[in-house]
Amino acid sequence: MDQVRVGIIMNGVTGRMGTRQHxxxxxxxxxxxxxxxxxxGRRLVVDPxxxxxxxxxxxxxxxxxxIDRWTTNLDEALDNAEDAIYFDALTTKERAPAVRKAIAAGKHVFCEKPTATSLDEALDLARLAAAAGVKNGVVQDKLFLPGIRKLKRLIDADFFGxxxxxxxxxxxWVFEGDWQHLNRPSWNYRAEDGGGLVLDMYPHWRYLIxxxxxxxxxxxxxxEIHIPKRWDEAGVEYRSTAEDAAYGMFKLDNGVLAQFTTSWATRPYRDEIGEWQLDGTRGSAIAGLRDCRTQERANTPMPVWNPDIPNPIDFRAGWSQVPDNEEFGNAFRIQWEMxxxxxVEDAPFGWDLLEGAKGVQLAELALRSHRERRWIDVPELTLEPAS
Known part of the structure; x- marks a missing residue:
């Protein structure tokens, strides 16, 4: 059987996410x-x-x-014409310069998000890739989670009315680092190092919504910076300069108002670390990373306000699991295969560097909203320079 070898330069995969998922x-x-x-009928084989x-x-x-090949010299790796793809899982602050190098070397680019620390830089990468004619993509992993795919199935079936x-x-809860080991890198809480929950998570919320x-x-x-004092990987105390929680509202094109609480300073009392709830006239759904539950109009109980007696309704009992109906693979692998x-085949792929720039745009506008204490419109984003 004929094989098609694809060499992949994988930069920054020694970190937790890069190693485990990518x-x-x-x-x-x-x-x-x-x-x-x-x-x-040919076989695509990867050679990282x-x-x-x-x-x-x-x-x-x-x-x-x-794996036979590794190097500490990115320029040397980019010089190898037999490796067609550059993948970037570096820290946010380091990503744009490396991606820029890869584009200049003629590599197809697939990278983590956020693609840059500013919208101008993110758009610059998208424009450079378009001008160079290289294929490019940004990791949008949560679109491929089982819970979100079930939720999308409900929307497509007009379940909600x-x-x-x-x-x-x-x-x-992200531990401060003084008495318990860190469960997120310390740079995440230093704005000068590209940290901040909004820049980290709002690009996710952009592509999901x-x-x-x-x-x-x-x-x-x-x-908000709820935890002002933390300790880094070496046990050295530092002051947090980047937010660890954000309380956001989004007005959508269909008129729906979305309310998102995102926090590294909370202790969940729910089935999964993230739960999305959509309410409609004909039914509601709660989607986590893996599961999705629904309650239809006809099965909705009628609570009565009476704090003088114990609550007689088991609210959870009235919800039903959405069946899998298919086998769900790893979300990162699904997008890698795409x-x-x-x-190799020029198959469709809709999540390019421009889509990645939209995530950075939302984060930037959200932080501007925080500073100015007001609603901010989200304009259409294109590769054309602003007039």
Whole structure:
């Protein structure tokens, strides 16, 4: 059987997310299962090279996953014409310069989000890629989560009737680092290092809301530094300069108002770390990362306000699980396979660097809303320079 080798320069995958989701569960999994069968019967096989700053970590990863190639020299890796794709999982502050280099080297680019720390820089990357004619994509993993796919199935089936509202509770407690080890990197809480919950999470909310429910037309946001003092990976105390919680509202193109609480300073009392609830005239749904539950109009109980007696209604009992009806794969791998087919077969792929820039745009406008204490409209974003 004919094979199509695709060399992938994987930069920054020594971090938790890069190792677990992009390397282990995506590229290595694709390799170990024999690659991807293409439409013409050929087999796409992946050949990664690991790039990073720490040679000990790179060597250990390469040995663990039986990868022959690794280097600490990005320029050297980009010079290899046989490696067609550049993947970036660096920290946000480091991403744009590396992606710019990859585009200049003629590589197809697939990268994590946010794509940059500012909208101007994110748009610059999208324009450079378009001018260079390289294919490009941005990780939009939550679109492929089982819970969100079930929710989209309900929307497409007109389950809700007239959609009335949309809200999210998302987050968990990120330990300060003094008595418990960190469960998120310390740079996330330093604005000068590209940190901040809004820049981290609002790009996710942009592609989720736009693609699943309706495009965002305006934003109102309040950001907060709840934990002002933290300790870094070396146990050194520092002051938080970036927000660890954001309380946002979004007005959507379909008239729905969305309310999102996103926090690294909360202790969840719910089934999953994130739960999206949509309420409509004919039914409601609550979607987590994996599960989705519904309550229809005919099964809705009638609560009566009476605090003098125990609540007689088991509210959870009136909700039903949405069945899987299909096998759900890893969300990151699904999008990796789509991008690989996009590069080799020119298969459709809708989440390019311009889509990534829209996420940065929402984060930037949300922070502006916080500073100015008002609603901010979200204008259409194109590759054309603003007039």
């Amino acid at each position: 390397l282990d569960r995506s590229i290595v999994a694709i390799r170990d299962q024999g690659g991807l069968e293409l439409a013409d 090279i690991l790039v990073g700053r720490n040679p000990a970590k790179l060597e250990a990863l390469a040995e663990r996953y039986r 007239t959609l009335l509202s949309f809200r999210l509770n998302f987050g968990y 736009d693609n699943v429910v309706s495009p965002i037309r305006s934003v109102l946001c309040h950001a 991008f690989l087919r996009h590069v």
